[in-house]
Amino acid sequence: MTTMTEASVREFKMPDVGEGLTEAEILKWYVQAGDTVTDGQVVCEVETAKAAVELPIPYDGVVRELRFPEGTTVDVGTAIIAVDVAGGAPATPETPAEAPETSAAPEASAAPEKKPEGRQPVLVGYGVAASSTKRRPRKGPEVPVQQASVAIQTELNGHGPATTSPAATEQSRPLAKPPVRKLAKDLGVDLTTVIPSGPDGIITREDVHAAATPAQAPAPEPTVTPTPAQAPLAASYDAARETRVPVKGVRKATAAAMVGSAFTAPHVTEFVTVDVTRTLKLVEELKQDKDLQNLRVNPLLLIAKALLVAIKRNPDINASWDEANQEIVLKHYVNLGIAAATPRGLIVPNIKDAHIKTLPQLAESLGELVTTAKEGRTSPAAMQGGTVTITNVGVFGVDTGTPILPPGEAAILAVGAIKLQPWVHKGKVKPRQVTTLALSFDHRLVDGELGSKVLADIAAILEQPKKLITWA
Numbered sequence: 001m002t003t004m005t006e007a008s009v010r011e012f013k014m015p016d017v018g019e020g021l022t023e024a025e026i027l028k029w030y031v032q033a034g035d036t037v038t039d040g041q042v043v044c045e046v047e048t049a050k051a052a053v054e055l056p057i058p059y060d061g062v063v064r065e066l067r068f069p070e071g072t073t074v075d076v077g078t079a080i081i082a083v084d085v086a087g088g089a090p091a092t093p094e095t096p097a098e099a100p101e102t103s104a105a106p107e108a109s110a111a112p113e114k115k116p117e118g119r120q121p122v123l124v125g126y127g128v129a130a131s132s133t134k135r136r137p138r139k140g141p142e143v144p145v146q147q148a149s150v151a152i153q154t155e156l157n158g159h160g161p162a163t164t165s166p167a168a169t170e171q172s173r174p175l176a177k178p179p180v181r182k183l184a185k186d187l188g189v190d191l192t193t194v195i196p197s198g199p200d201g202i203i204t205r206e207d208v209h210a211a212a213t214p215a216q217a218p219a220p221e222p223t224v225t226p227t228p229a230q231a232p233l234a235a236s237y238d239a240a241r242e243t244r245v246p247v248k249g250v251r252k253a254t255a256a257a258m259v260g261s262a263f264t265a266p267h268v269t270e271f272v273t274v275d276v277t278r279t280l281k282l283v284e285e286l287k288q289d290k291d292l293q294n295l296r297v298n299p300l301l302l303i304a305k306a307l308l309v310a311i312k313r314n315p316d317i318n319a320s321w322d323e324a325n326q327e328i329v330l331k332h333y334v335n336l337g338i339a340a341a342t343p344r345g346l347i348v349p350n351i352k353d354a355h356i357k358t359l360p361q362l363a364e365s366l367g368e369l370v371t372t373a374k375e376g377r378t379s380p381a382a383m384q385g386g387t388v389t390i391t392n393v394g395v396f397g398v399d400t401g402t403p404i405l406p407p408g409e410a411a412i413l414a415v416g417a418i419k420l421q422p423w424v425h426k427g428k429v430k431p432r433q434v435t436t437l438a439l440s441f442d443h444r445l446v447d448g449e450l451g452s453k454v455l456a457d458i459a460a461i462l463e464q465p466k467k468l469i470t471w472a
Helices: 106-110 146-156 167-172 178-187 205-217 231-235 249-262 277-286 297-314 359-374 450-461 469-470
Strands: 007-012 023-028 040-046 050-054 061-066 072-076 078-085 267-275 317-321 326-329 337-338 340-342 345-347 388-394 409-417 419-425 427-441
Touching: 040 078, 061 326, 072 106, 078 409, 178 205, 231 337, 267 450, 277 297, 277 427, 297 337, 297 359, 297 388, 297 450, 297 469, 337 359, 340 359, 450 469
Parallel strands: 337 388, 388 409
Antiparallel strands: 007 078, 023 040, 023 072, 040 050, 061 078, 267 427, 317 326, 340 345, 409 427, 419 427
16 A cells, blocks of 8 residues: 655645735646646646736645646635655555544545645745644545545634545535635525535526525515516526626726725826827837837837826826825835736736836836736736826727726826827928827825826927936
């Protein structure tokens, strides 16, 4: 019989890869049971509410078990992979005759057992807790992942080792997808009391709603029965022609942040239409500059530089509102956010200390930011600490917009499409390259005068780019 020693098994737990995040979804496993891993090797990719992140394993060994399949949302601190650091052969199921004499019950020998274990050091998010001995669950072909995870969770909750049989474990944790479990939690429904109607005994959203209705309905009275207008609501749509997409990850975090910002900060938006013909000519000249070769040189680069110069001339706009302490926090640095549309939703990574960067350095940082965002590799740290933001809606062909402030920032600049339009230039109507800028700001921090000065300075620089030399 081949077994693993308890001391040789290490469990890698889901770390907090951001700041205060509580869960992450496993997008892809890069290893399987039996694979050899080394310290620092990426074993999986997860998506948090802020970004997609690759997780490296912090030790050498042989993978014994992947605790959760791809697509599962896992709480921070939950073990997701077990590794035998001794590198022995995979454990084989034990028969009752081979079970240790100290076994609590004969049927427990085929069921996963777990004892609380001290947390191993992880990358980010939590430290090391006091440890105690543990026994790794033995793998068997009959034991599904859901049953094994129940045994783990039972002990993590402080209820002692899991000694139930597979059948008992399955009864104690009904089959349901994470969104259904959250719905049940929100409605106060105990899933063990719900009758499943899905395939293979899976509980559906409809099952949860059905279980919640009797508990929430008032006592039968003629005066409080549902009206005829309420009855058809459940069938008022054609489910065969609809697609429901769970709100999670980046989209969920963005939605919560935007709602919080819109209903917390009093937004004001001002607009200005600008002749940017000279700016576009300067862009073409800079593309030929040897110091900017192989760098991203475009109108956004000069717009970003113009905003930084405007902030230097009007520093009070680079601030935030501290509600708890009732203070205005003036920032003596600029972390310039660039809103980026990605397949996972809108994200706003920022260029740290953009105010001290030269034009070539700013171009390099902007190129790296955009490339990383499109590849879905933006780190949570890159999206924290922003002070002011630019959103370029012009790339979608629209004239401008009224952007909502990222939480904690006082201003955001929207850049519209640059179009050839008739414009009065030197007393004559000529075709000129024109765009519309919109500056939204927090009216608690920025009054109309300050907001107007900032927007006017940006427009003046884009109309006469030579001001970059005299104002910077």
